Amino acid sequence: xxxxxxxxxxxxxxxxxxxxxxxxxxxxxxxxxxxxxxxxxxxxxxxxxxxxxxxxxxxxxxxxxxxxxxxxxxxxxxxxxxxxxxxxxxxxxxxxxxxxxxxxxxxxxxxxxxxxxxxxxxxxxxxxxxxxxxxxxxxxxxxxxxxxxxxxxxxxxxxxxxxxxxxxxxxxxxxxxxxxxxxxxxxxxxxxxxxxxxxxxxxxxxxxxxxxxxxxxxxxxxxxxxxxxxxxxxxxxxxxxxxxxxxxxxxxxxxxxxxxxxxxxxxxxxxxxxxxxxxxxxxxxxxxxxxxxxxxxxxxxxxxxxxxxxxxxxxxxxxxxxxxxxxxxxxxxxxxxxxxxxxxxxxxxxxxxxxxxxxxxxxxxxxxxxxxxxxxxxxxxxxxxxxxxxxxxxxxxxxxxxxxxxxxxxxxxxxxxxxxxxxxxxxxxxxxxxxxxxxxxxxxxxxxxxxxxxxxxxxxxxxxxxxxxxxxxxxxxxxxxxxxxxxxxxxxxxxxxxxxxxxxxxxxxxxxxxxxxxxxxxxxxxxxxxxxxxxxxxxxxxxxxxxxxxxxxxxxxxxxxxxxxxxxxxxxxxxxxxxxxxxxxxxxxxxxxxxxxxxxxxxxxxxxxxxxxxxxxxxxxxxxxxxxxxxxxxxxxxxxxxxxxxxxxxxxxxxxxxxxxxxxxxxxxxxxxxxxxxxxxxxxxxxx
Numbered sequence: 001x002x003x004x005x006x007x008x009x010x011x012x013x014x015x016x017x018x019x020x021x022x023x024x025x026x027x028x029x030x031x032x033x034x035x036x037x038x039x040x041x042x043x044x045x046x047x048x049x050x051x052x053x054x055x056x057x058x059x060x061x062x063x064x065x066x067x068x069x070x071x072x073x074x075x076x077x078x079x080x081x082x083x084x085x086x087x088x089x090x091x092x093x094x095x096x097x098x099x100x101x102x103x104x105x106x107x108x109x110x111x112x113x114x115x116x117x118x119x120x121x122x123x124x125x126x127x128x129x130x131x132x133x134x135x136x137x138x139x140x141x142x143x144x145x146x147x148x149x150x151x152x153x154x155x156x157x158x159x160x161x162x163x164x165x166x167x168x169x170x171x172x173x174x175x176x177x178x179x180x181x182x183x184x185x186x187x188x189x190x191x192x193x194x195x196x197x198x199x200x201x202x203x204x205x206x207x208x209x210x211x212x213x214x215x216x217x218x219x220x221x222x223x224x225x226x227x228x229x230x231x232x233x234x235x236x237x238x239x240x241x242x243x244x245x246x247x248x249x250x251x252x253x254x255x256x257x258x259x260x261x262x263x264x265x266x267x268x269x270x271x272x273x274x275x276x277x278x279x280x281x282x283x284x285x286x287x288x289x290x291x292x293x294x295x296x297x298x299x300x301x302x303x304x305x306x307x308x309x310x311x312x313x314x315x316x317x318x319x320x321x322x323x324x325x326x327x328x329x330x331x332x333x334x335x336x337x338x339x340x341x342x343x344x345x346x347x348x349x350x351x352x353x354x355x356x357x358x359x360x361x362x363x364x365x366x367x368x369x370x371x372x373x374x375x376x377x378x379x380x381x382x383x384x385x386x387x388x389x390x391x392x393x394x395x396x397x398x399x400x401x402x403x404x405x406x407x408x409x410x411x412x413x414x415x416x417x418x419x420x421x422x423x424x425x426x427x428x429x430x431x432x433x434x435x436x437x438x439x440x441x442x443x444x445x446x447x448x449x450x451x452x453x454x455x456x457x458x459x460x461x462x463x464x465x466x467x468x469x470x471x472x473x474x475x476x477x478x479x480x481x482x483x484x485x486x487x488x489x490x491x492x493x494x495x496x497x498x499x500x501x502x503x504x505x506x507x508x509x510x511x512x513x514x515x516x517x518x519x520x521x522x523x524x525x526x527x528x529x530x531x532x533x534x535x536x537x538x539x540x541x542x543x544x545x546x547x548x549x550x551x552x553x554x555x556x557x558x559x560x561x562x563x564x565x566x567x568x569x570x571x572x573x574x575x576x577x578x579x580x581x582x583x584x585x586x587x588x589x590x591x592x593x594x595x596x597x598x599x600x601x602x603x604x605x606x607x608x609x610x611x612x613x614x615x616x617x618x619x620x621x622x623x624x625x626x627x628x629x630x631x632x633x634x635x636x637x638x639x640x641x642x643x644x645x646x647x648x649x650x651x652x653x654x655x656x657x658x659x660x661x662x663x664x665x666x667x668x669x670x671x672x673x674x675x676x677x678x679x680x681x682x683x684x685x686x687x688x
Contacts, residue, residue, distance in 0.1 A: 024171055024195050028212040030112040030178070030219065031186045032099055038224025043112055044216030048096055050108055051075070057103035062096055083113070093214040114212035116193060123206045132192070137176065137217050139192060143205045151199040155192070171195040178219040183282040186219060188212065238297065238304040242331045243323035248316070248369060253323065255331040262301055269312050269319045277301055302326050316402055335432045336401070339368030342427050342441035349444065352551055353414050353451040357388055362408035362425050362441070364399070372399040372429040377408060380423040384449065385412040399429070414449040417492035421445055450550035453487035453494065453521040457545055459562030471566040479563060480528045481514060481543065487521025494520040498547035500527065507537030507567065539565045
């Protein structure tokens with residue numbers, strides 16, 4: 001029973017609560033109307049009657065009459081949640097829908113809906129007013145203030161004035177009060193829907209206006225039987241706790257005791273909080289105050305109201321209330337709407353590729369009075385990035401009113417240079433009525449990823465031509481340095497304020513810092529300068545390239561042995577050079593050369609010389625060629641002389657040996673005559 005009451009109250013409240021939405025609703029709805037068997041609703045020129053019901057109270061028969069006719073134009077049979085388009089499905093004026101069948105009370109809850117249609121588009125400046133056409137109620141729409149992305153409207157109804165600020169791309173539905181039935185307001189929502197298209201600060205405001213297809217403002221309920229309710233004497237004691245929750249100032253808590261309906265309203269909060277009790281027709285019964293930490297029991301109605309200690313919250317004008325009533329009493333819970341706000345932010349909107357990571361922060365807050373259930377947060381990961389830490393989705397079972405989720409943090413790493421958009425964070429949740437809701441955060445429209453191009457530095461010196469190595473004896477030398485940046489996208493890959501810092505040896509003097517400036521990918525810059533040579537040296541020149549990346553951070557790169565300048569004087573080298581004789585000296589040179597050689601080498605060289613010179617000699621006369629003959633005779637004579645020489649030498653050596661064997665005289669040398677005789681004998685033998 002209690003679940004049925006909760007659902008009915010939820011449907012009743014949601015049907016009249018104006019909401020700010022981001023999309024135009026499809027229909028306008030009339031507040032739920034409770035009908036007994038035989039009751040009917042007169043809606044403009046049509047009567048909608050609860051005509052019959054099946055025995056199990058699962059299907060009801062509805063009769064729809066046109067004004068002045070006694071025969072129904074349609075007689076649909078509907079179950080809970082089913083609707084009927086009238087007069088046709090393709091062109092309905094309105095729908096008749098069965099929201100609930102309450103079999104125990106023998107009643108149904110009927111809802112009437114009408115499709116929303118666009119009335120017209122309007123453009124107004126600040127202070128201008130638009131009034132709906134004369135066939136509609138007297139409703140005026142005034143632009144109070146215009147901002148860059150929103151506008152403040154004043155909607156004047158015949159019975160009240162509403163002020164509302166609407167953001168671009170959002171809308172606002174205005175309910176229209178049709179009547180009151182048993183103290184309950186019956187409204188048509190949204191009777192007017194304002195969809196803001198654009199707004200300029202202090203300028204024009206462009207918006208669309210929507211109204212129901214069947215925009216009547218006439219509604220009444222015709223009862224089949226009217227009976228007087230007899231007040232019952234209440235004697236039960238308030239012993240059962242039927243409500244133990246928050247109550248906001250101005251809210252009304254509806255409850256029933258022995259089938260009698262009452263209402264409890266919180267008027268104000270403080271050390272003493274004020275309450276009022278009404279009957280079902282909103283007739284005041286009693287107004288009283290409750291001290292924080294104590295309670296109050298009424299005599300007119302068997303209830304007791306308590307405020308627990310430390311329960312009053314002045315920040316949100318609310319307090320916790322405990323309501324006691326007799327056993328069997330029921331309370332209709334207050335269904336409040338959550339108001340989820342999502343904010344997306346990042347640590348920076350400019351980042352360096354292969355540098356720091358992008359930190360993303362997601363703040364989710366419930367700024368409404370109602371709770372949000374099964375909160376699901378889905379964070380975006382743009383193209384060109386990859387998730388490095390954290391997760392992309394979060395879930396929370398329940399987010400209470402006026403509370404925040406812990407800040408959700410995750411990091412992204414860029415994978416390529418460019419400009420990227422971080423899309424909205426989507427938050428999906430269910431409100432206290434069980435309806436699924438989706439809200440979106442802001443977007444980060446521009447996140448720029450920069451990169452550093454690949455840098456190269458080369459050097460050359462000039463000595464007639466440019467080269468990385470030169471030898472010079474001049475007093476000055478020209479040096480040239482070329483810086484190149486290699487990359488794919490010059491818009492996002494570059495360096496700033498680059499300077500070449502030269503590392504010069506003490507043998508050179510000149511400018512040591514050459515300003516390059518900014519350098520984009522695909523760009524090359526060349527700088528020249530002249531340097532004085534102070535002393536001879538083999539000077540090796542290196543450099544350091546100092547520059548800023550696109551985010552302003554300084555970097556250094558070293559480039560060694562770019563160019564060599566050799567200013568040392570040439571070294572003296574001693575080499576042996578062969579000197580050849582003149583033609584006049586050549587015969588003597590050849591003769592002396594041959595004389596120095598042995599026989600075999602002499603013959604070989606003589607033959608080579610003969611082969612060379614023979615072709616230059618004049619031809620000889622016919623006759624005997626004595627040269628070969630003489631050569632042969634020379635060889636024969638040489639052989640004879642050599643033989644005699646060898647023979648004489650052997651005889652001489654033999655004679656010497658014989659003389660050595662002869663006994664010497666004791667006491668002295670041989671006589672001179674004997675020595676001479678021996679030598680003469682030896683000579684004779686030799687000659688023989």
